[in-house]
Amino acid sequence: MTLSAKASSGPVPLVTTAGEDLCRGLGRWDLWGRLGWLEVRRRYRRTVIGPFWSTISLSIFVAALGFVGAGLWNQDTHEYIPFLAAGMVVWLLISALINESGTLFVANSTIFRQSRFDYSILVYATVWRNFVVFLHNLLVYVVSVVALAPDLISPVILLAIPGMALLLVNLGWLALLIGLFCLRFRDLQQLISSLLQIAMFVTPIFWPPESLRGRVGLVFVHFNPLYHLIDIARAPLIDRVPALESYGISALLAVVGWTGTYVFFRRFRRRIAYWS
Amino acid sequence: MAAVVLDNVSVDFPIYGAHLSLRKALFDRATGGIIRRNETGHHRVVINALRDVSLEIEEGDRLGLIGHNGAGKSTLLRVIAGVYEPVRGQTFVEGRLTPLFDMLPGFDPEDTGYQNIVTSGLLLGMSRREIERRIPEIEEFSELGEYLALPVRTYSAGMVTRLGFSVATAIDPDILLIDEGIGAGDARFAERVAARTHDLIRRSSIMVLASHSDALIAQTCNKAALMDTGRVLAVGPVPEIAEMYARRVHAASHVPAA
Numbered sequence: 001m002t003l004s005a006k007a008s009s010g011p012v013p014l015v016t017t018a019g020e021d022l023c024r025g026l027g028r029w030d031l032w033g034r035l036g037w038l039e040v041r042r043r044y045r046r047t048v049i050g051p052f053w054s055t056i057s058l059s060i061f062v063a064a065l066g067f068v069g070a071g072l073w074n075q076d077t078h079e080y081i082p083f084l085a086a087g088m089v090v091w092l093l094i095s096a097l098i099n100e101s102g103t104l105f106v107a108n109s110t111i112f113r114q115s116r117f118d119y120s121i122l123v124y125a126t127v128w129r130n131f132v133v134f135l136h137n138l139l140v141y142v143v144s145v146v147a148l149a150p151d152l153i154s155p156v157i158l159l160a161i162p163g164m165a166l167l168l169v170n171l172g173w174l175a176l177l178i179g180l181f182c183l184r185f186r187d188l189q190q191l192i193s194s195l196l197q198i199a200m201f202v203t204p205i206f207w208p209p210e211s212l213r214g215r216v217g218l219v220f221v222h223f224n225p226l227y228h229l230i231d232i233a234r235a236p237l238i239d240r241v242p243a244l245e246s247y248g249i250s251a252l253l254a255v256v257g258w259t260g261t262y263v264f265f266r267r268f269r270r271r272i273a274y275w276s
Numbered sequence: 277m278a279a280v281v282l283d284n285v286s287v288d289f290p291i292y293g294a295h296l297s298l299r300k301a302l303f304d305r306a307t308g309g310i311i312r313r314n315e316t317g318h319h320r321v322v323i324n325a326l327r328d329v330s331l332e333i334e335e336g337d338r339l340g341l342i343g344h345n346g347a348g349k350s351t352l353l354r355v356i357a358g359v360y361e362p363v364r365g366q367t368f369v370e371g372r373l374t375p376l377f378d379m380l381p382g383f384d385p386e387d388t389g390y391q392n393i394v395t396s397g398l399l400l401g402m403s404r405r406e407i408e409r410r411i412p413e414i415e416e417f418s419e420l421g422e423y424l425a426l427p428v429r430t431y432s433a434g435m436v437t438r439l440g441f442s443v444a445t446a447i448d449p450d451i452l453l454i455d456e457g458i459g460a461g462d463a464r465f466a467e468r469v470a471a472r473t474h475d476l477i478r479r480s481s482i483m484v485l486a487s488h489s490d491a492l493i494a495q496t497c498n499k500a501a502l503m504d505t506g507r508v509l510a511v512g513p514v515p516e517i518a519e520m521y522a523r524r525v526h527a528a529s530h531v532p533a534a
Contacts, residue, residue, distance in 0.1 A: 010279075010368075012368060014366075016358075038395065112381075116357060273360050
C-alpha cells in the first residue's frame with residue numbers, strides 16, 4: 001500500500017491554497033530546475049552554438065551602438081561600451097522574462113491539465129531558465145570589460161550578486177501576475193510587448209542617467225521603476241555602488257508586487273485551469 | 277484506506293469570445309453539458325459541465341463512467357484528479373492520485389525518450405529514485421531499445437504510444453483515473469497492453485474509468501455510473517447500468533429531436 005496521506009485522518013479536501021502552491025512549488029526544485037533546464041537544452045539541439053546565437057546578436061548590437069552612442073552622448077568608448085553591455089544584458093533578462101510570462105500558462109497547459117499541479121513551479125522554471133540565458137549573455141559584458149576597461153573590475157562587483165537576487169525576486173511576481181492576466185485577457189500579450197519596446201528607449205540603458213536633467217530626468221530616471229531594477233544589478237558591473245534610492249525602490253517593489261500578486265493569485269488560482 | 281468523496285460538485289466552464297446565439301444552442305443538440313448565459317452577465321456563455329454530483333468511491337471500487345459524448349465523464353475525472361476545483365461543492369480524497377489521461381504530462385517531442393520518462397514521471401508524482409528504478413522495466417516493456425536515447429519526434433505514432441503507455445503503467449497506482457482506453461499500437465503490442473492494463477488496475481486500490489467501450493467496462497469494473505448532461509443519474513452494478521444506458525440510447529433514437 002502506498003498511501004501518501006495519513007491513514008487515520010480520512011479523506012481530505014482536494015484544494016490547494018495560493019500559499020501552499022508557492023511554498024510547495026519552490027520546494028520542487030528538482031522539477032522546475034528540470035523544466036527550465038530542458039528548455040535551454042532544446043535551444044541547443046540541432047544548432048552548433050544554441051543560445052549563444054542571442055549572445056552573438058547582442059555583441060554585434062553592443063559593438064555597433066557602442067560607437068554611435070559614445071558619440072551621441074559624448075562618452076568615452078572605453079567606459080560607454082561596458083556600460084551599454086551591462087545594461088543590455090540585464091535589460092534582455094527583464095524583457096525576455098516579461099515577454100515569456102505572457103504565455104506562462106497558455107503554453108504550459110498540457111502540464112497542468114493532466115494532474116493536480118502547483119502552478120508556481122512554472123514561475124520558478126521560467127525565472128530559472130531566463131537566468132541561465134542571462135549567464136550566456138553575460139559573456140558579452142565580460143569580454144567588453146576585459147578588453148576595454150579591466151580597471152572597472154573591483155570588489156564593488158560583488159554587489160551585483162545581491163542586486164541580481166533582488167531583481168530575480170521581482171521578476172518572480174512579475175511573471176506570475178502577467179501570466180495570470182494574459183491567460184484571461186489574451187490581448188494583453190501584444191500590448192505588453194509593444195510597451196516593452198518603448199520602455200527600452202525611455203529607460204537609461206543606451207543613455208547615461210545623468211544626461212537627462214530636470215523634470216524629464218525625474219520622470220524617466222527617478223520615477224522609473226525599471227531604471228532602479230536594472231541599476232541594482234548593472235551599477236556594480238561598472239564599478240559603481242547603486243544608489244540607496246534604487247535599493248529602496250526595488251525592495252519596495254518586491255514587497256508591494258508580491259503582496260498584490262498574492263492577493264490576485266489567491267483569488268484566481270482556482271480559475272487557471274478553467275481559463276486555459 | 278483510499279477513498280474519493282464528491283459532495284454536490286458543480287463545474288461551470290466560462291466560454292469567452294463565443295458569440296453563441298442561444299436559439300441555435302437550444303435546438304439541434306443531442307450532446308454536451310447545458311449551455312446557458314451567465315445569469316448576472318450579459319454576453320458570457322457558460323457550460324454547466326457537472327451539476328450537483330455526489331459520489332462516494334471506496335477502497336476496491338472499480339467504477340466505470342458511462343454516458344454519451346459530453347456527458348461530463350472527462351470533467352468528472354479531472355475534478356477527482358484535482359485539475360479543476362469545483363465551482364460549488366467539495367471533493368475529498370484520501371490516497372495518491374494517478375491520472376492517466378490523453379497524454380503524458382510535460383511530454384516534449386524535442387526531448388529524448390529517457391528525458392521524457394523522467395519529466396513525466398516527476399509530474400506524475402514519482403520521485404527521481406523511483407523513476408530510475410523503473411527505467412529497466414520501461415525499456416523492456418516498450419521495446420524501443422536505442423530509440424529511447426533519440427528525440428521523441430523521430431518516433432512513429434505507434435512508438436510514441438508505446439513509450440507513453442510504458443511510462444504510465446510503470447507507476448505504483450493508488451487511485452487510478454483512466455480516460456478512455458489507453459492506446460495500443462500494433463496487434464502484438466495490444467495483447468501485452470491488455471495484460472499490463474489489467475495488472476495495473478489490479479494493483480490499484482481504486483480505479484475510475486471513463487470509456488465508450490461497454491466491453492472494457494464490463495471486463496474491468498465492478499460498478500458503473502450513468503452520466504447525462506453533467507449529472508450522475510445512477511450508480512450500481514455494471515450490467516444494470518449498461519442496460520439502463522442502452523435503453524436511453526434506444527429511446528432517444530425513436531423520439532424526434534426537439
